[in-house]
Amino acid sequence: MTIIEKRGGLHGVETRADDGKKTLIGYAAIFNSDTTIGDYFVERIDPHAFDGALKSDVRALVDHDTGRVIGRTKSGTLRLTVDNRGLKVEIDVPDTVDGRDLWTLVERGDISGMSFGFRVTKQEWDETGDMPVRTVLEVELFEVSACAFPAYDDTTLGVRSLEAAREVAEKLKKDAEKRAADAAAAKRRVAEREALQEQRIRGIRQDAP
Known part of the structure; x- marks a missing residue:
């Protein structure tokens, strides 16, 4: 059984409407940004962590709910790119109940975060400081989500x-x-x-x- 970890943050989600197409834009992960996970360890994501993961067929979800798919890389409705900041996400929001509701909630500012579900395939640990530091070097990426509460408690x-x-x-x-x-x-x-x-x-x- 594959166990998926979830991470995210309030990095902001923007809306863009162009010729009737509605697109959400944000960052699911930020590189080299230290985050304390449950007061157990500090985690940072290496800029090359997603180099191999972008070849996968990744879904865009609402709140990590696999029953609420709003985009997919295979169909082109979800686009993932890596830049100097992190993992950038673009989702062409569907004309569905979930899509319309999500668009409204983002526009209102009720949903302002993004998250991602992944499995670590390569990592490093450093325990020379006051708290262990986990550097995520490589991941298998399963999904990205627009979230009201980006997960840090996993x-x-x-x-x-x-x-x-x-x-x-x-x-x-x-x-x-x-x-x-x-x-x-x-x-x-x-x-x-x-x-x-x-x-x-x-x-x-x-x-x-």
Whole structure:
């Protein structure tokens, strides 16, 4: 089963009407913008995190509800691009109940945030500061959403990733310590053999007439 994390923020959603076509424009993710996730860790998104993800067939949803599709990259009604700021989203809003309601809510300012659903495929952890920092390097992108409450409370997977990273780091540390101990023991054995050999040589010289 694929477990999806959700992130987002109040980065703003704009409306644009052109020749009868209504388009929502905003950012689902902002690069190198530190966000504290549930007081457990800080998360930032690398500018190259979406490089491979834009090739996927991604849906645009309302509030992450898979039953409320308002756009799709495959059909061209959802367009995703990456610029210096982040992951830019353009949604051609459909003439449906969800589409019309969403357009009105954005125009009124009731909905002003965007979010995205994803699975981390590559990440780095840094625990040198007061709080662990997770840098998301690569993701599998499933959906983007216009949201009244962009999700920042999805901490479980991040904490699990941190614990897994710590376990790997601890194992690597123990393996390195074992290799160092084995190398030191081997060095001692060589030194002991050389010392014993030297003693034998001195004994032979002393016994010689």
